[in-house]
Amino acid sequence: MEVDCIPFKETGYFSKLICDYLDHSKSLQPFFNRFPRLENFEDQLKEKKANYPALHRSILFKAINNQYKGFSVSEATADQISLLQGENTFTIVTGHQLNLFTGPLYFLYKIISTINLTRQLKEQYPQYDFVPIYWMATEDHDFDEINYFNFKGQKVQWNQEASGAVGNLKTEGLDSVFNTFSSKLGNSANADKLKALFKNAYLEHDNLSDATRFIANELFGEYGLVIVDGASAALKKLLIPFAKQDILENLPFKKVSESIEALAELSPDYTIQVNPREINYFYLLDGIRERIVERDGTFQVNNTEISFSKENLVAELEKHPERFSPNVIARPLYQEVILPNLCYIGGGGELAYWLELKSYFEAMDVTFPMLLLRNSALVMTEKQVKKVENLNLKVSDLFLKQNSFINKRIREISNIDVDFSPQKKLLEEQFQELYKLAEETDKTFLGAVKAQEVKQKKGLDALEKRLLQAQKRKLKDQVIRMTDMQNELFPNLSLQERQLNFSELYLEQGTGLVPALMEALDPLCNTFLVLKY
Incomplete structure (x- = not known):
C-alpha cells in the first residue's frame, strides 16, 4: 500500500x-x-x-x-x-x-x-x-x-x-x-x-x-x-481494595470531578467525554447489570429489589468480586x-x-x-485514486463538510469570481471612515452606521450565495461527480473507518x-x- x-x-x-x-x-x-x-x-x-x-x-x-x-x-x-x-x-x-x-x-x-x-x-x-x-x-x-x-x-x-x-x-x-x-x-x-x-x-x-x-x-x-x-x-x-475506596469513600468521583473542572477551565471547547458517579460499579448477576447506588446508608442495586447494608456489601465484594462490574x-x-x-x-x-x-x-x-x-486511515483503491485525480481534487478536500467541499471547489473551477471577500473588505474600510466621522460629529449616529454596515454585509452575503447557487446549477455534473466520490469514501458523511466493516476490504484483498x-x-x-x- x-x-x-x-x-x-x-x-x-x-x-x-x-x-x-x-x-x-x-x-x-x-x-x-x-x-x-x-x-x-x-x-x-x-x-x-x-x-x-x-x-x-x-x-x-x-x-x-x-x-x-x-x-x-x-x-x-x-x-x-x-x-x-x-x-x-x-x-x-x-x-x-x-x-x-x-x-x-x-x-x-x-x-x-x-x-x-x-x-x-x-x-x-x-x-x-x-x-x-x-x-x-x-x-x-x-x-x-x-x-x-x-x-x-x-x-x-x-x-x-x-x-x-x-x-x-x-x-x-x-x-x-x-x-x-x-x-x-x-x-x-x-x-x-x-x-x-x-x-x-x-x-x-x-x-x-x-x-x-x-x-x-x-x-x-x-x-x-x-x-x-x-x-x-x-x-x-x-480489584477489591480499589472497589471499596470507590463504593465506600467515593474517591474516584471526587478526583475525576476535580479534573473535569480543571479541563473545563482550560478551554470551553474541551468537551467532557464521561462524568463520574458517586459509585462507579454495577452489580452483575443472573442477566442483570445495574448500577449500585447509596440511599440513606443502604446500598441498592438500581431497578431491582436487591440491597445491602455497608457490612453486607463488603462481605459480598470479598466473597464474590466477579459480581462487581466497573463502569467506564x-x-x-x-x-x-x-x-x-x-x-x-x-x-x-x-x-x-x-x-x-x-x-x-x-x-x-x-x-x-x-x-x-x-x-x-482512509483506504482507497487505485480506481478511486484515479477518479479523484480526474476530478482535479486533493484527497484532503474530501475531508471537508460536504457544503464547504462543494463551495470551495465551485469557487476554484468557476470562470467567474464568486468570492466577495475583497468587496467585503473594501466595505469594512469604507465604514471605518464613517465611524470616525460619526465620532467627530455626533456619536448617536454610531448605531445607525453599524446597522447600515450589517445590512450591506448581509446584502453582499445574499448576492454571493445566489451567485454560488447559480454556478452550482451550471456545474451540476461536476457537483454530482464530486459528491458521489465523497459519499463513496465517507459513507454517511463520516469517516470510512467508523462505517465500513473489514469484510468489504477482505472481499478484495483476502488474507493479504x-x-x-x-x-x-x-x-x-x-x-x-x-x-x-
Missing part, C-alpha cells in the same frame, strides 16, 4: 482536546503521564516495574490460560502468554466492545497499532519483552451499540431481546444473520472465507465472548495477540491494576476520558499509562489484508493515513 499523511487537526474529525494533546499542549501536561515517544518509554518501564506486584503476574498468567481453554492457541500467542510471567515483560493494551463481526473497520486499526508498537518497543528496548493485549469489553450491557455491522451501505443486524453483560449473550438466532450476510457476499474464494469465519465464530460458540475471542484469534493469533476478558473472579480479587471510569483502573501495562491505545473519544483520570490513578497509587491515539495493514500502519506517526492500493 502507498501511504500518504494528513495532520489530524486538518481532517476536521478530531476534537480540540485531542488535537491539543497531539500538539503536546503545556496546559494539558498535568492530565497525562508521558507522551508516547519511543524514548519516553524508558521511564515508563521503570515506573511500572517498581509499581507492579509480582503476585499479579502469576494470577494474570493462570487467568489468561484458563480463558484460552477450548481454543486453538497459536505458537506466537502461547509464547506471549508465557512471557507474562517474567518481571521484564510489559503489555500494550487496546480495548473494544464485542461488536458483531468486529463492527467498524477501526477494530483492526486498534489491534494492529497495538501489535506494531510492541514490535517497535522490542527493537528499542531488546532487554524487555512486550505483549500486545486486546481487552474484550465483555461486561458492557448496551446491546444496541454492538448488535450490527454495516456491509455495502446496509445494516446487518442481530435482533433479539438482551439484558445484562453482552459477553454472556447466547449466540442463538445468529444463523439467520449468517444467512442474510452470506446472501450478500457472493461466491468468490474470499467470500467463502468470510462465511466460514462468521459461521465458525457465531454458530459454533455458545456466547458472544467466545465468538469474539475466536474471530480476534483467527485474525491476529499468528501475530501473538493475547486476548483478555476482565470478567474473571481471580482477576477481580485484585473504574474499568481503566482495573485494567492497569491487573496488567503490567505501559500504554493504552484508543480512539479520540477514549483518550478524552482517559485524560480525566490521572489524579484518580495517583490517589490510588496506580501507575498511569501513556496514552496513544490509534492509527486512523491484515499483513498489508500491518506494513502500512505506524502507531507513532501521529497523522491520519491515506492508504492506496
Whole structure:
C-alpha cells in the first residue's frame, strides 16, 4: 500500500482536546503521564516495574490460560502468554466492545497499532519483552451499540431481546444473520472465507465472548495477540481494595470531578467525554447489570429489589468480586491494576476520558499509562485514486463538510469570481471612515452606521450565495461527480473507518489484508493515513 499523511487537526474529525494533546499542549501536561515517544518509554518501564506486584503476574498468567481453554492457541500467542510471567515483560493494551463481526473497520486499526508498537518497543528496548493485549469489553450491557455491522451501505443486524453483560449473550438466532450476510457476499474464494469465519465464530460458540475471542484469534493469533476478558473472579480479587475506596469513600468521583473542572477551565471547547458517579460499579448477576447506588446508608442495586447494608456489601465484594462490574471510569483502573501495562491505545473519544483520570490513578497509587491515539486511515483503491485525480481534487478536500467541499471547489473551477471577500473588505474600510466621522460629529449616529454596515454585509452575503447557487446549477455534473466520490469514501458523511466493516476490504484483498495493514500502519506517526492500493 502507498501511504500518504494528513495532520489530524486538518481532517476536521478530531476534537480540540485531542488535537491539543497531539500538539503536546503545556496546559494539558498535568492530565497525562508521558507522551508516547519511543524514548519516553524508558521511564515508563521503570515506573511500572517498581509499581507492579509480582503476585499479579502469576494470577494474570493462570487467568489468561484458563480463558484460552477450548481454543486453538497459536505458537506466537502461547509464547506471549508465557512471557507474562517474567518481571521484564510489559503489555500494550487496546480495548473494544464485542461488536458483531468486529463492527467498524477501526477494530483492526486498534489491534494492529497495538501489535506494531510492541514490535517497535522490542527493537528499542531488546532487554524487555512486550505483549500486545486486546481487552474484550465483555461486561458492557448496551446491546444496541454492538448488535450490527454495516456491509455495502446496509445494516446487518442481530435482533433479539438482551439484558445484562453482552459477553454472556447466547449466540442463538445468529444463523439467520449468517444467512442474510452470506446472501450478500457472493461466491468468490474470499467470500467463502468470510462465511466460514462468521459461521465458525457465531454458530459454533455458545456466547458472544467466545465468538469474539475466536474471530480476534483467527485474525491476529499468528501475530501473538493475547486476548483478555476482565470478567474473571481471580482477576477481580485484585480489584477489591480499589472497589471499596470507590463504593465506600467515593474517591474516584471526587478526583475525576476535580479534573473535569480543571479541563473545563482550560478551554470551553474541551468537551467532557464521561462524568463520574458517586459509585462507579454495577452489580452483575443472573442477566442483570445495574448500577449500585447509596440511599440513606443502604446500598441498592438500581431497578431491582436487591440491597445491602455497608457490612453486607463488603462481605459480598470479598466473597464474590466477579459480581462487581466497573463502569467506564473504574474499568481503566482495573485494567492497569491487573496488567503490567505501559500504554493504552484508543480512539479520540477514549483518550478524552482517559485524560480525566490521572489524579484518580495517583490517589490510588496506580501507575498511569501513556496514552496513544490509534492509527486512523482512509483506504482507497487505485480506481478511486484515479477518479479523484480526474476530478482535479486533493484527497484532503474530501475531508471537508460536504457544503464547504462543494463551495470551495465551485469557487476554484468557476470562470467567474464568486468570492466577495475583497468587496467585503473594501466595505469594512469604507465604514471605518464613517465611524470616525460619526465620532467627530455626533456619536448617536454610531448605531445607525453599524446597522447600515450589517445590512450591506448581509446584502453582499445574499448576492454571493445566489451567485454560488447559480454556478452550482451550471456545474451540476461536476457537483454530482464530486459528491458521489465523497459519499463513496465517507459513507454517511463520516469517516470510512467508523462505517465500513473489514469484510468489504477482505472481499478484495483476502488474507493479504491484515499483513498489508500491518506494513502500512505506524502507531507513532501521529497523522491520519491515506492508504492506496
